[in-house]
Amino acid sequence: MADAKYTRQTVTRVQAWVPGKLFSLRVSRDPAYVFQPGQFARLGLPAENADEAEAVPTLWRAYSMVSAPSDAELEFYSIVVPEGPFSPRLADLRPGDALYVDKTPFGFLTLDRFADGEHLWLLATGTGLSAYLSMLRDPTARQRFARVVLVHGVRTADELAYRDELQALADRDPRLSYLPIATRQALPGMPQARLTRLIADGGLEQLAGLELDPARSRIMLCGNPAMLADARMLLADRGFAPGRRGIPGNLAVENYW
Known part of the structure; x- marks a missing residue:
């Protein structure tokens, strides 16, 4: 992971705004991760049946940061696409679970x-x-x-x-x-x-x-x-x-x- 383009972060909180439809989650933040308000992160999850000890993210999606640049954690807000391969799994994460974050922030809505x-x-x-x-x-x-x-x-x-x-x-x-x-x-x-x-x-x-x-x-x-x-x-x-x-x-x- 030292040379990887992403870091492994830990979910700290999940909040359901509309159960089964809208939710937000907070994750730990790499101290080296710097972004501007309006930019987005690429979040990654491993294959569904991947062994936890050997898991690597293979599925990525973009989510704007909800958190301020000065916050100690990263926060994201999402809709659940019922048949989608990513958002339902993201909504099912619980505190202590892993979520991968690309080291580079993206976007120009700044x-x-x-x-x-x-x-x-x-x-x-x-x-x-x-x-x-x-x-x-x-x-x-x-x-x-x-x-x-x-x-x-x-x-x-x-x-x-x-x-x-x-x-x-x-x-x-x-x-x-x-x-x-x-x-x-x-x-x-x-x-x-x-x-x-x-x-x-x-x-x-x-x-x-x-x-x-x-x-x-x-x-x-x-x-x-x-x-x-x-x-x-x-x-x-x-x-x-x-x-x-x-x-x-x-x-x-x-x-x-």
Whole structure:
């Protein structure tokens, strides 16, 4: 393992947000593992019937870090794909079990994608929330932007993982607005709508009390492909575009599916 491209870590906690569907887990962290908020790790598991003493990871999947870069452990948030080869096994892990972590962090959904702006919009559906949790657990985003708006779109309220933590953070920090939106259930003070509809009809700006201004706003999108495709078109019409040829843009997008 000394020359391996991965380390063997130990599960310390597993939490079910929606039993059989949404969960998070924490694992020990190699002190040499350094990442930026918004990046992801490659997690590995051995073959199902591998001998524990000789187990090597053969199946790998990417998961954004939920933990802050300063945390002593790594935390990940996931949906269970019932017929999938990886996530059901990941959900079945218990404290003391092994999980392998690639030594190299990956991904570019990071704040250094942007030139300075006044407002940071973090728009997510489902488990696309993961990368933003890392950003909000770290103080950098809230120090760099005058306002940060986190919008989390789900189907029903029970899928609003980390809701209490995020609301408590917003209550403590007036720079942060937390907007939980459900499509199949009315939440107090919130419309029952898709994120894309709220972008199109101005509802999102009304809820946040801010304008989606390409000169002042920076937007991150993370979630399912359909939402990303529709939101990108809507935002392009408003003047938002990813950076290119070394020129920082005002829009960053990552598929989380």
